[in-house]
Amino acid sequence: MKNSKKITYSIILAVIILAFLFFLETNKANYGMAYTVLMKGAILAVVAVSMNLVTGFTGLFSLGQAGFMAIGAYITAIFLIPTDTIQDVYYISGVSPAIMNFKNLLDSTPGWLQVINPYIALMTGGLAAALFAALIGIPVLRLKSDYLAIATLGFSEIMRAIISSPQLDTITNGSYGLKKIHGFSSIIQTFTIAAVCITFMVLLIRSTYGRAFKAIREDDTAAEAMGINLFKHKQLSFVVGSFFSGVSGGMLAMFMRSIDSKTFSVSLTYDILLIVVIGGIGSVTGSVISALLVTVSKEWWLRFFDNPLYIGSFQVPFFRTGFRMVVFSIILLAVVLFYQRGLMGKSEFSWEKIGKSVSGLKGFILKKTSKGGSNHVK
Amino acid sequence: MAKNNLLSIEDLCVSYGGIKAVKGISLVVSEGDIVTLIGANGAGKSTILRTISGLVKPERGKITYNGEDITGAQTTTLVEKGITLVPEGRRVFPNLTVLENLKIGAYLRKDNLEEDIQRIYKLFPRLEERSWQLAGTLSGGEQQMLAVGRALMSRPKLIMMDEPSLGLAPIIVNEIMNIIKTINKEGVTILLVEQNANLALRIAHGGYVCETGNITMEGTGMELLNDETVKAAYLGKAKKK
Numbered sequence: 258m259k260n261s262k263k264i265t266y267s268i269i270l271a272v273i274i275l276a277f278l279f280f281l282e283t284n285k286a287n288y289g290m291a292y293t294v295l296m297k298g299a300i301l302a303v304v305a306v307s308m309n310l311v312t313g314f315t316g317l318f319s320l321g322q323a324g325f326m327a328i329g330a331y332i333t334a335i336f337l338i339p340t341d342t343i344q345d346v347y348y349i350s351g352v353s354p355a356i357m358n359f360k361n362l363l364d365s366t367p368g369w370l371q372v373i374n375p376y377i378a379l380m381t382g383g384l385a386a387a388l389f390a391a392l393i394g395i396p397v398l399r400l401k402s403d404y405l406a407i408a409t410l411g412f413s414e415i416m417r418a419i420i421s422s423p424q425l426d427t428i429t430n431g432s433y434g435l436k437k438i439h440g441f442s443s444i445i446q447t448f449t450i451a452a453v454c455i456t457f458m459v460l461l462i463r464s465t466y467g468r469a470f471k472a473i474r475e476d477d478t479a480a481e482a483m484g485i486n487l488f489k490h491k492q493l494s495f496v497v498g499s500f501f502s503g504v505s506g507g508m509l510a511m512f513m514r515s516i517d518s519k520t521f522s523v524s525l526t527y528d529i530l531l532i533v534v535i536g537g538i539g540s541v542t543g544s545v546i547s548a549l550l551v552t553v554s555k556e557w558w559l560r561f562f563d564n565p566l567y568i569g570s571f572q573v574p575f576f577r578t579g580f581r582m583v584v585f586s587i588i589l590l591a592v593v594l595f596y597q598r599g600l601m602g603k604s605e606f607s608w609e610k611i612g613k614s615v616s617g618l619k620g621f622i623l624k625k626t627s628k629g630g631s632n633h634v635k
Numbered sequence: 636m637a638k639n640n641l642l643s644i645e646d647l648c649v650s651y652g653g654i655k656a657v658k659g660i661s662l663v664v665s666e667g668d669i670v671t672l673i674g675a676n677g678a679g680k681s682t683i684l685r686t687i688s689g690l691v692k693p694e695r696g697k698i699t700y701n702g703e704d705i706t707g708a709q710t711t712t713l714v715e716k717g718i719t720l721v722p723e724g725r726r727v728f729p730n731l732t733v734l735e736n737l738k739i740g741a742y743l744r745k746d747n748l749e750e751d752i753q754r755i756y757k758l759f760p761r762l763e764e765r766s767w768q769l770a771g772t773l774s775g776g777e778q779q780m781l782a783v784g785r786a787l788m789s790r791p792k793l794i795m796m797d798e799p800s801l802g803l804a805p806i807i808v809n810e811i812m813n814i815i816k817t818i819n820k821e822g823v824t825i826l827l828v829e830q831n832a833n834l835a836l837r838i839a840h841g842g843y844v845c846e847t848g849n850i851t852m853e854g855t856g857m858e859l860l861n862d863e864t865v866k867a868a869y870l871g872k873a874k875k876k
Binding site: 465468469471472475476478479480481482483484485486539603 | 688690709710711713714715719720722726727728729730731735738739740742743785786789
């Protein structure tokens with residue numbers, strides 16, 4: 258397929274998505290469920306791709322995502338709680354003077370800076386997460402496979418404990434969490450930020466660094482023998498992945514408008530891991546599709562199972578609140594047992610494949626229709 | 636004509652934990668030569684190669700390359716200087732394509748690779764046919780060719796091969812040995828570790844016999860090939876007399 262054709266198709270696809278998002282934005286009231294669920298899906302897509310970068314492409318089994326998301330979320334939240342309501346948020350322990358000074362400083366900045374404030378907040382959150390990753394990466398990245406997973410999991414739990422500790426009451430509001438966070442202006446904003454983040458990671462994966470990451474995943478001794486500095490590349494992948502985990506944590510804070518330490522428990526990491534596994538470990542498009550699919554089905558489509566169902570006067574058993582999670586778990590089990598490579602395996606979405614399957618389908622239909630007539634021999 | 640010593644090792648000792656794998660060996664590789672290191676399993680041959688390429692740190696001893704002390708240097712700097720290892724058991728990257736494997740071999744180079752890729756394809760036409768195939772789907776011999784090609788992509792002056800004949804059919808082994816000779820004729824110095832002593836000594840200019848961490852014998856390829864003890868121990872021919 259020609260490049261120009263591919264670009265045309267991609268532009269058409271982008272326009273369709275954009276038009277759809279505009280439609281949702283203007284009809285928010287009627288499509289509330291789709292609106293929120295897609296927004297959450299886009300946010301989870303960012304963190305799923307960042308986890309895929311570290312786990313799927315570099316082969317570092319890291320389970321610290323929730324911890325890095327928490328760092329990003331709390332920093333973004335502090336940036337984005339309006340100054341006039343901040344006292345209400347910290348109503349129990351009072352707000353730390355440092356934060357108050359910082360908020361006043363932010364308010365005194367010129368107008369254009371206030372407009373891009375959410376972006377600065379997300380960037381700062383991501384950078385803080387990256388800094389933490391760089392620091393813990395030094396001891397932790399010497400570990401391999403399961404040991405690395407346990408160490409990063411530990412880090413994530415420590416972060417959560419620190420955030421909810423009473424000593425930090427005036428900064429993180431301890432176990433009460435932060436609320437009244439300024440949210441996204443529109444779903445288009447959410448999707449744009451997500452798209453920029455994912456594009457950056459895709460560019461990294463496609464660069465020579467990405468190739469080195471894959472070499473480390475495949476065989477680290479051979480990679481080292483080729484002159485690839487293992488520690489430097491592992492550290493790079495880990496830090497970049499954590500940066501985007503932090504950014505998506507900030508996005509999650511903006512989406513939920515209120516966060517507390519329980520939001521960032523281990524189960525959040527597992528949810529993301531699940532998305533990555535279903536999408537295919539080592540496929541960016543797989544992660545994106547699966548993030549949207551998993552979120553939509555978990556929060557919306559499977560809701561059907563939560564309501565009592567009557568066929569005539571007969572009430573179908575099991576259909577009650579919580580049953581959707583049972584169904585969801587069964588689907589998961591099926592995926593893990595029978596579909597281990599996930600939706601996409603290690604491959605990516607490409608117009609060539611779509612083109613091939615379309616022409617294959619065409620040929621199939623043509624064969625069927627021409628069967629009645631004379632057999633053509635080419 | 637006195638040849639320049641490209642690599643020389645003096646009194647090298649390497650231990651894994653408390654176990655001494657290499658116990659004070661010395662050897663010299665002259666520029667433009669094929670030098671082979673033969674010996675049984677566990678003699679320490681692979682350890683010597685791994686130490687030269689910086690994957691293992693030596694306990695004692697000195698490694699000199701082109702007159703420069705490189706003892707304990709990082710693998711990255713060594714590859715930059717022109718020492719590349721073809722690791723034991725091929726170790727290609729199975730889920731990457733042949734072409735990607737070759738490109739990783741040139742990871743440290745910033746210049747244009749096209750010329751080198753064509754050179755490798757000329758050397759191994761089969762790799763060109765399979766350039767889009769995943770390396771894991773190649774046959775053993777093709778994987779070994781890929782491993783050698785990948786190492787050549789870094790434009791090494793000294794290429795060290797760890798048992799390139801391992802697990803390959805005799806006809807493929809001959810092919811690999813011919814390729815080693817070709818590479819050598821193009822000006823690359825080769826340090827070859829082999830268990831297949833017969834073949835290795837036939838193509839080598841010089842050889843060393845390694846036994847339980849020591850070097851017990853050295854000489855030219857032909858000398859060793861005709862030596863009665865080597866024959867008995869490694870070439871599978873009974874001592875006559």
